[in-house]
Amino acid sequence: MVTPLIELRDVSVGYRHRPVFTHLSLSIDEGRFAGIVGPTGSGKTTLLNTVLGTVRPHAGEVLIGGRPLGRSRPGEVGYVPQLETVDWSFPVTVEQVILMGLYVNRRRLPWPSREERRRVAQIAEELGISTCLSHHIRNISGGQQQRAFLARALINHPRLLVLDEPTSGVDIKTQHDVLHLLHQLNRQGITILLTTHDLNAVAAHLPWVICFNQGVIAEGPPREVFTPEVLSRTYGGELAVFDHQGHLLIAHATTGS
Amino acid sequence: MLDTLLEPFAFEFFRNGLWAALMVGALCGMIGVFIVLRGMSYIGHGLSHAAFGGAVLGYTLNVNFYLGAVIVAFVAALLIHQLSKDGKIKSDAAIGIVTTAIFALGVALISRVRQFTQSFEAALFGNILGVTTTDLWVIAAVLTVAAVGLLLFYRPLLFSTFDRDAAAVFGIPTERLQMGFSLVLALAIIASMNIVGVTMIAAALIIPASTARLLSDSFSAMLIISTLLGALLGVSGLYASYHFDAASGATIVLFGAAAFLVALIYTRIRERLTMHEHLHYHGDVAHAHPHTHDGEHAHTHDGPLTPAKGRTGGTTALADAKYEKLP
Numbered sequence: 016m017v018t019p020l021i022e023l024r025d026v027s028v029g030y031r032h033r034p035v036f037t038h039l040s041l042s043i044d045e046g047r048f049a050g051i052v053g054p055t056g057s058g059k060t061t062l063l064n065t066v067l068g069t070v071r072p073h074a075g076e077v078l079i080g081g082r083p084l085g086r087s088r089p090g091e092v093g094y095v096p097q098l099e100t101v102d103w104s105f106p107v108t109v110e111q112v113i114l115m116g117l118y119v120n121r122r123r124l125p126w127p128s129r130e131e132r133r134r135v136a137q138i139a140e141e142l143g144i145s146t147c148l149s150h151h152i153r154n155i156s157g158g159q160q161q162r163a164f165l166a167r168a169l170i171n172h173p174r175l176l177v178l179d180e181p182t183s184g185v186d187i188k189t190q191h192d193v194l195h196l197l198h199q200l201n202r203q204g205i206t207i208l209l210t211t212h213d214l215n216a217v218a219a220h221l222p223w224v225i226c227f228n229q230g231v232i233a234e235g236p237p238r239e240v241f242t243p244e245v246l247s248r249t250y251g252g253e254l255a256v257f258d259h260q261g262h263l264l265i266a267h268a269t270t271g272s
Numbered sequence: 273m274l275d276t277l278l279e280p281f282a283f284e285f286f287r288n289g290l291w292a293a294l295m296v297g298a299l300c301g302m303i304g305v306f307i308v309l310r311g312m313s314y315i316g317h318g319l320s321h322a323a324f325g326g327a328v329l330g331y332t333l334n335v336n337f338y339l340g341a342v343i344v345a346f347v348a349a350l351l352i353h354q355l356s357k358d359g360k361i362k363s364d365a366a367i368g369i370v371t372t373a374i375f376a377l378g379v380a381l382i383s384r385v386r387q388f389t390q391s392f393e394a395a396l397f398g399n400i401l402g403v404t405t406t407d408l409w410v411i412a413a414v415l416t417v418a419a420v421g422l423l424l425f426y427r428p429l430l431f432s433t434f435d436r437d438a439a440a441v442f443g444i445p446t447e448r449l450q451m452g453f454s455l456v457l458a459l460a461i462i463a464s465m466n467i468v469g470v471t472m473i474a475a476a477l478i479i480p481a482s483t484a485r486l487l488s489d490s491f492s493a494m495l496i497i498s499t500l501l502g503a504l505l506g507v508s509g510l511y512a513s514y515h516f517d518a519a520s521g522a523t524i525v526l527f528g529a530a531a532f533l534v535a536l537i538y539t540r541i542r543e544r545l546t547m548h549e550h551l552h553y554h555g556d557v558a559h560a561h562p563h564t565h566d567g568e569h570a571h572t573h574d575g576p577l578t579p580a581k582g583r584t585g586g587t588t589a590l591a592d593a594k595y596e597k598l599p
Contacts (some may be wrong), residue, residue, distance in 0.1 A: 089442070089443040094438055100435075102434065102435070106491045112434075119442050119443045125492070
């Protein structure tokens with residue numbers, strides 16, 4: 016029997032007494048590769064932040080691996096921020112960004128130990144960015160930037176990997192590469208939870224989807240969940256679903272005569 | 273000639289001032305890196321004004337001048353952080369509201385009482401030549417606290433300065449770290465207040481760090497350059513102020529502005545001299561455009577095929593393809 020890695024029990028979250036979602040119960044099984052989709056302002060980023068522990072619920076309980084949030088081991092949850100929120104002018108190299116993943120350890124000295132450098136080199140090798148370790152983070156391609164932050168998240172061998180909009184701000188090829196890489200990581204046993212605006216990327220790549228708008232509208236495999244009814248309830252507008260040579264395609268439905 | 277150059281060193285007040293300028297310059301240079309990179313350049317300006325208000329308040333309440341300034345500056349830093357935390361009120365607005373209000377309180381108290389034995393002019397404009405041995409010990413203590421704190425918390429400070437939200441997810445205690453930094457910043461401002469003056473502290477904090485940023489793309493190098501530059505500017509500015517017979521704080525800041533300008537011109541000239549154009553690769557992407565090779569634009573010359581032109585790739589093809597623009 017698969018046990019849930021993430022459990023939200025009757026959780027209510029809001030900012031300054033303005034509720035974003037209330038009485039939300041949701042569980043995501045260990046080993047799942049799930050994407051949260053929903054319109055802007057639906058609360059999907061707040062849901063992600065609740066799972067990450069950066070937003071505290073007014074009520075309810077959040078459990079990661081059966082333990083209350085905050086009692087998990089350091090590095091158990093890996094996080095990749097939205098690339099658009101990164102300060103690209105900050106003076107750090109790719110190696111220094113990856114090293115930050117190890118700052119949860121107790122080492123006080125500013126410079127990395129030999130073991131830390133070895134771990135950085137190893138994860139960079141695995142993700143195919145070992146040639147750009149000494150480069151400034153601004154001076155590498157979008158795909159390499161995404162991999163650098165993935166390496167930071169993965170260096171502590173997390174059970175859960177959380178990504179905020181990993182498909183935004185990158186070209187289609189990079190998007191495909193990133194999702195393919197996430198598939199590989201998921202096959203290695205890492206549970207993955209991400210948010211995205213790209214319904215077609217979700218339909219093509221993700222095995223599990225959660226339609227969210229101030230609550231869970233529906234969840235399951237994209238083929239079952241991406242119906243015009245569910246999408247209409249999620250987005251509040253008409254969306255058309257096509258099957259093109261076995262691929263699910265979602266588009267805005269045109270209205271009028 | 274040599275006698276004229278060495279003349280100021282004969283005076284104890286000048287030697288004390290020199291030590292103070294050296295330590296305050298290094299202290300502000302070190303802390304300024306975090307302030308500049310956090311995009312909170314105005315915090316120094318604001319907190320120094322809050323500290324001034326706190327000093328006047330403390331004096332009025334018969335509390336120690338420095339103690340009042342430290343407490344009020346620290347509380348102001350926390351208030352600014354709390355107000356701007358959720359992003360609704362931006363940090364620059366929070367700094368403006370909190371610190372100007374406290375400064376105004378100080379000014380109101382001065383104008384109401386009008387009979388202060390303590391001179392607040394030194395705090396406002398700096399009086400580096402009135403530095404006592406006690407002042408030197410206070411500055412040395414603050415510099416030591418800041419340097420040791422930086423050494424011990426270098427890693428979490430770097431992470432939370434780069435990306436506070438991600439640092440919190442990774443288990444860095446960002447709130448406590450912010451409080452600790454605010455306290456050290458408040459102490460640094462109080463230690464610097466009588467040296468460079470409330471009106472000049474912001475520049476002492478920002479200029480060395482901004483100059484270092486122009487010269488380096490590495491955080492640790494920026495930290496070292498900014499600290500050394502701050503110390504150098506403090507000493508050279510003070511020395512020049514003696515010969516120019518000008519206000520020491522203002523001269524130090526003017527030297528800083530000149531150093532920033534020189535660094536800016538240097539980086540622009542370097543860019544122009546090293547700027548060139550040829551075919552190069554970023555992974556699978558091949559293109560040609562003006563760029564430099566100083567780490568600002570990493571690329572390879574020995575890339576994959578360039579099917580657009582039917583070339584075979586590699587360095588031989590690159591030699592032929594020089595100055596050729598690809599779509």
